[in-house]
Amino acid sequence: xxxxxxxxxxxxxxxxxxxxxxxxxxxxxxxxxxxxxxxxxxxxxxxxxxxxxxxxxxxxxxxxxxxxxxxxxxxxxxxxxxxxxxxxxxxxxxxxxxxxxxxxxxxxxxxxxxxxxxxxxxxxxxxxxxxxxxxxxxxxxxxxxxxxxxxxxxxxxxxxxxxxxxxxxxxxxxxxxxxxxxxxxxxxxxxxxxxxxxxxxxxxxxxxxxxxxxxxxxxxxxxxxxxxxxxxxxxxxxxxxxxxxxxxxxxxxxxxxxxxxxxxxxxxxxxxxxxxxxxxxxxxxxxxxxxxxxxxxxxxxxxxxxxxxxxxxxxxxxxxxxxxxxxxxxxx
Amino acid sequence: xxxxxxxxxxxxxxxxxxxxxxxxxxxxxxxxxxxxxxxxxxxxxxxxxxxxxxxxxxxxxxxxxxxxxxxxxxxxxxxxxxxxxxxxxxxxxxxxxxxxxxxxxxxxxxxxxxxxxxxxxxxxxxxxxxxxxxxxxxxxxxxxxxxxxxxxxxxxxxxxxxxxxxxxxxxxxxxxxxxxxxxxxxxxxxxxxxxxxxxxxxxxxxxxxxxxxxxxxxxxxxxxxxxxxxxxxxxxxxxxxxxxxxxxxxxxxxxxxxxxxxxxxxxxxxxxxxxxxxxxxxxxxxxxxxxxxxxxxxxxxxxxxxxxxxxxxxxxxxxxxxxxxxxxxxxx
Numbered sequence: 001x002x003x004x005x006x007x008x009x010x011x012x013x014x015x016x017x018x019x020x021x022x023x024x025x026x027x028x029x030x031x032x033x034x035x036x037x038x039x040x041x042x043x044x045x046x047x048x049x050x051x052x053x054x055x056x057x058x059x060x061x062x063x064x065x066x067x068x069x070x071x072x073x074x075x076x077x078x079x080x081x082x083x084x085x086x087x088x089x090x091x092x093x094x095x096x097x098x099x100x101x102x103x104x105x106x107x108x109x110x111x112x113x114x115x116x117x118x119x120x121x122x123x124x125x126x127x128x129x130x131x132x133x134x135x136x137x138x139x140x141x142x143x144x145x146x147x148x149x150x151x152x153x154x155x156x157x158x159x160x161x162x163x164x165x166x167x168x169x170x171x172x173x174x175x176x177x178x179x180x181x182x183x184x185x186x187x188x189x190x191x192x193x194x195x196x197x198x199x200x201x202x203x204x205x206x207x208x209x210x211x212x213x214x215x216x217x218x219x220x221x222x223x224x225x226x227x228x229x230x231x232x233x234x235x236x237x238x239x240x241x242x243x244x245x246x247x248x249x250x251x252x253x254x255x256x257x258x259x260x261x262x263x264x265x266x267x268x269x270x271x272x273x274x275x276x277x278x279x280x281x282x283x284x285x286x287x288x289x290x291x292x293x294x295x296x297x298x299x300x301x302x303x304x305x306x307x308x309x310x311x312x313x314x315x316x317x318x319x320x321x322x323x324x325x326x327x328x329x330x331x332x
Numbered sequence: 333x334x335x336x337x338x339x340x341x342x343x344x345x346x347x348x349x350x351x352x353x354x355x356x357x358x359x360x361x362x363x364x365x366x367x368x369x370x371x372x373x374x375x376x377x378x379x380x381x382x383x384x385x386x387x388x389x390x391x392x393x394x395x396x397x398x399x400x401x402x403x404x405x406x407x408x409x410x411x412x413x414x415x416x417x418x419x420x421x422x423x424x425x426x427x428x429x430x431x432x433x434x435x436x437x438x439x440x441x442x443x444x445x446x447x448x449x450x451x452x453x454x455x456x457x458x459x460x461x462x463x464x465x466x467x468x469x470x471x472x473x474x475x476x477x478x479x480x481x482x483x484x485x486x487x488x489x490x491x492x493x494x495x496x497x498x499x500x501x502x503x504x505x506x507x508x509x510x511x512x513x514x515x516x517x518x519x520x521x522x523x524x525x526x527x528x529x530x531x532x533x534x535x536x537x538x539x540x541x542x543x544x545x546x547x548x549x550x551x552x553x554x555x556x557x558x559x560x561x562x563x564x565x566x567x568x569x570x571x572x573x574x575x576x577x578x579x580x581x582x583x584x585x586x587x588x589x590x591x592x593x594x595x596x597x598x599x600x601x602x603x604x605x606x607x608x609x610x611x612x613x614x615x616x617x618x619x620x621x622x623x624x625x626x627x628x629x630x631x632x633x634x635x636x637x638x639x640x641x642x643x644x645x646x647x648x649x650x651x652x653x654x655x656x657x658x659x660x661x662x663x664x
Contacts, residue, residue: 146479148478148497149494149495149496149500150482152497153497157485163481165484167481167599168480168481170601171599256595259595263595
């Protein structure tokens, strides 16, 4: 079935794969909310950073029924390119793609329900781990911004092999260090970009520059034709903005990420922070590290008005009395 | 006389023109200090931002005699390029170049003593005005950093006409707005970059991008061949760093300048803030706007130890009792 009728598409299906740029998640969640049915599973493929949290928050704000499960993957399952509108070429199906549900205790259940069609999906600790494994946050915005004049001069160049020079790679390493430090704050695993290249493409080198230059798969991948490209409009607001905000909530600074965001705003004249995912815009405003970790694990958040305090328990464990369960009874 | 013997060069001359990248001012001041003689005038041509303040501070730290006057110009008096080592081509002598002495009340005296050889020099209010009129801070670092990959790919391109695209020009406008806001805080005049192009080159347009594209004099000016270029190593530490610090002391933010500095550090692996001019490194640490303005006007600074308090007066006006005169008796 090919359809743009949301009600028709969603009716009676068990698992919904959402494969759009993360900048469209908010609008899509709003459009889906009225037609979702209890027990359905939504998988953002991928979520970028804080995707599942934002999606769930927008569903809730728009009256979606309880009993839904939102999950996200750390990267897209296909290595592919659009050939022309409506036609894509899939070069490769990735062998292993991490997935986490929100809350994390539902991850196993989601995997069980999709493994017959998507056996590539394996469990991540929680959506902080998938969000902090967002390698696009490293490889997409910085090289685009640090080649802004080249891109806007309408010259086409090899994005990775020509655009990522020694200096640009040095900047990427700094962004990557900031991402790894944030992951440490939230106690999740994140693989350094250089090790990721070794794992995915088998390219080994002592520094990121050499590793990228040796990655044959990157040969011939062309630069964006303008700054109006998802490397900016998706990866700045949906990757760098939430990463920098997670850093801030953990009392860490992420100066290179913050600078790239500011420069992206200056170059495009768009306020990407306002358009982007912040803890506050995804409903986690004011939370500290421990509260955020609790939230992604068990899906509980502090109740905004103390007079509505409830107590709840999960798996025999009593959970902070100042919290509420969001998604209702566990999905079947 | 051509000589590299500092003592021989400085002996008995009245006016010393210093024409080196601002990143060399500190070392040069240290080398000159032992050989300077009371009454001599040193003109930094140009000073970039806080040049005269740094120069005077380093002279003082290195035991230069009292009775010296340090001044700076807002830009270099020649429109010129080096053709080969030892040979320069002067395209044009600028008709009017602003100059200020530190302290400002000596500006008139400096101009009187140089006008028979350098009639182009005219008075600026003080060294904050010359430092905040530093147009290189706008046109040099941002386009270089936002074309970092292009530059490092060893492609040569027209720096102004190809490197300053619509997006890059948008970023320059933001940097320029920050500079104008700082000037306002310190109550000095600064001409917007777009109006500066109109005044100097006669190019008029509604936006900076169009004005730069219409500036014929910029045609054919080639991009730096690497990031190890004075557009980075001079203009980041000696222009952007002190401008951002002046903003901070005035309680203003200069987010785009700060971001460019951070990005420059990440790209080059050099700590430009540490190598650069800050209020603290030029001896004005901890001062607020009013103290800084007083300092550039009358050359007085707060005495670090209250027990050494002195009172002083100038032109019949009694000056803050908590201050000391720095440069000794007025130069003859």
